Amino acid sequence: MSAWLDEVRWDDEGLVPAIAQDATSGRVLTLAWMNRESLAETAQRGEAVYWSRSRRRLWRKGEESGHVQRVVEMRMDCDSDAILLRVEQAGGIACHTGRERCFFLKLEQGKWVATDPVLRDPALIYGRK
């Protein structure tokens, strides 16, 4: 029952980019990466599971922070090489900086400006006091 996984066009490293969008606000929260195993597990668990390229292991979103992303809907694009998740974001915080979303930098007059507030100190989120 994994024919749908075969339809994904994985890149040379076996990955696809996956966008997480808040199902309520419509805000784009994160762009992360998935391999076949993480996409399969995402569908099975109903919670976003990514592949961490830096740590080279499965990354069950929220495993440390508690900020899991419950999947409401999974989509794929016309070229079969990108995934879109509509999610319910636990805690209202998707970013490791303690902000709602990772896309908190806005280009303003030739500079990237942080526009979103830190909702919770990452030291508290990750228990590093």
Added chain:
Amino acid sequence: MSAWLDEVRWDDEGLVPAIAQDATSGRVLTLAWMNRESLAETAQRGEAVYWSRSRRRLWRKGEESGHVQRVVEMRMDCDSDAILLRVEQAGGIACHTGRERCFFLKLEQGKWVATDPVLRDPALIYGRK
């Protein structure tokens, strides 16, 4: 005045993924790729310019179809390796299949199902009769 371009973490091929989101509806329309030149030109023109990986050239979105994406806002994520454009989508069609968005495939009971209608025949959009 290109310091902001230096802050982007380009991948080994000099690219970053760029998400286009409809500024009005909030729908995620496309995921495409940008190199430094295309990102610079996007900012300068105020219209989305991507890098076509298949054609290996700059791709001024809408150059053939007329379906340009006027950029309302440009954002970058916390790792500086993904771009988010909020756009006004000309013609209400982002996808080369003639649909509003490229993410028209939804996972339903283990199958990718096309959920969105074709708004305009691609043969008409691209003049191939």
